[in-house]
Amino acid sequence: MSRVYKYILPGVRAELAEWRKAAEAIPDAELRRQALSSMNTKQFHCEGGAVYAAARLDRRHMLIPLIVALQTISDYLDNLCDRSTSLRADDFRLLHRSMLDAVTPGAPLTDYYALRDERNDGGYLHALVRRCQECAADLPAYDLVQERVRELVGLYGDLQVYKHIAKPLRETELLRWWQQYEDSYPELRWNEFAAATGSTLGMFMLFLAACDPALQPEDAERVRRSYFPSICGLHILLDYLIDQAEDEEGGDLNFCHYFGSQDQLNERMLRMVQSARQAADGLPAPSFHRMIVEGLIALYLSDPKVKGQARVRRTARLLMKGSPWTRLFFWLNSHWIRKAM
Template sequence: MLRLPATEFGLAKLVFKDIFPIVHRELDYWEERANSIPNEELRIQARASIANKAFHCEGGSILALLAGDNKTKVIQFIVAYQTISDYLDNLCDRSTSLDPKDFALLHESMKHALNPQAELKNYYEQREDQNDGGYLADLVKTCQEVLRDLPHYEEIQPYLFELCGYYCDLQIHKHVIWEERVDRLQAWFETYRHRLPEGMTWYEFSACAGSTLGIFCLVSYAVRPRFRNDLAKDVRDAYFPYVQGLHIMLDYFIDQEEDRIGNDLNFCFYYESEKKMIERLCYFLEQANLDIEKIPDSRFHKMVNQGLVGIYLADGKVAEQKDVKTHVRKLLKQGGFRSYFFYWNCKVYYAMRKVSKRTG
């Protein structure tokens, strides 16, 4: 019988002892692959995505605890899938291409990664930089291999495709030429507005679409031998929109200075004031916790949700941004003891990893 941690201390112990070492073993493998990419531009972006966004894999992989003894396989999927996401985000953010056809083709890899029957193609066909030495294809195949063995893949497939569809559409709209981005995102939002909670804005919907957490949660449950008929839909409803939206708004929250410098679209910039932004972040956290109560293992999900607040706010980028730093305490207070707990534990963990890399 699967036993999930019942306390923050138990969760932290498992995360740092059993989850993060597997995550970093997988990331080390993909980093080595990235280092050998023949094309310089693709190599630079692949390496940068791992170096700067490893905490995305760390945070997402906590959900692999739901898989019990199969957590290693699920972590392989989560790290590979999140690495595709971060790599493509870098390619779209930092490349000279502004072609929606290019972005659409690149992100077909994320759809194929969720379909074990899909045939791979040249995802770089619409851009100048081509030869990645099989890097992206191997990431896709790693995901496919894990999903091929899932006992309940058929039950989760429709929701995997739905959440991935939102994600890929977002990446296309948000990376085209500046003059078109907001108009495209607003028009896209209008097609889904009737399905969304009242009061949600186009930029908040965009944030909800930009997370992979719902996908990771579905895969983690689908390895279990017992799987009730309506569980996949319940998990989708619990994670989308508010859990996913909180996750991505926190990501944008800590990236504000970086995005200003890079002239990148950041959804935090569209709030009428910083006060309103923090109010909405707190509201998303509150609603996420309410939605989580409707699925099994709700205590665990709530711990992870509140823990992610601490994990994001502990990132080194926060200390370098005075405006962002001033709001940390309010967000941690809204998250409660669990957010504070993971905030300080991650601060210590990141400091120890820095020392270890310097001395090792």
């Protein structure tokens, strides 16, 4: 934890300050508003993602800019789609092509705004994409993880398209999409798969793995399979778990609402926690990955949103059982970290 505060957070905040300055110079008022809003409300995404750089401080000068730039693209595009002046699937897909280009060094850039009215960002998105390409190209074993990163980025883009199109089409398109993958993930329900595709943690872990020049293809695949779907799925389902009340009020899609009952939700969430812990324990440096898993549980379940939702509190008590790590992180997050933010 001390490594994060001493070496990681200052680097993250320096990167974000640079991107904030660039966002403030965006000519189009709507694009500027969404770029700044995404940083104002989602800075903790970059701070949390950059924890992976703590495992390789010697490579943090590559990992921190890469993770911050890719997460900033993700958060910016999420704002553009979620608060969009468009409901076009092709618009959303073209926007998210920027993420695929970002993790593909040498890929040519294009006009990612070509299908929407707001077009002039002064080069902001292109600059983020180029930063990712440059940093990824510097990772010693990136060639061994690139296709796996692209797979996860592609799934992430698919989710963003289907969950942001017109409401009457969302569930139908999500279920149709799931049909392509259900045989590969028989342990999952469609909403759990969809949730897992919404996490960037698997991408960040593959960046970390690519820091090792001795990485082998089988090691890269083990990382991918350990993080996706278990750890990635837990990450996003926890996010949806605590957002149930506000999503109900706003009429927004929430993948926790697709469980048939509260008992079923509790059962499936507990299964996801157990699966994520097992996946973490099977990786090299398992204590680091268990810290990630237990930290996720504590981070979300200590959120003030939980207090006002009785059913979520009951789920939280169930998920907190059996792990001293989770209880420790929960206490730290509740009594120290959040107050310091």
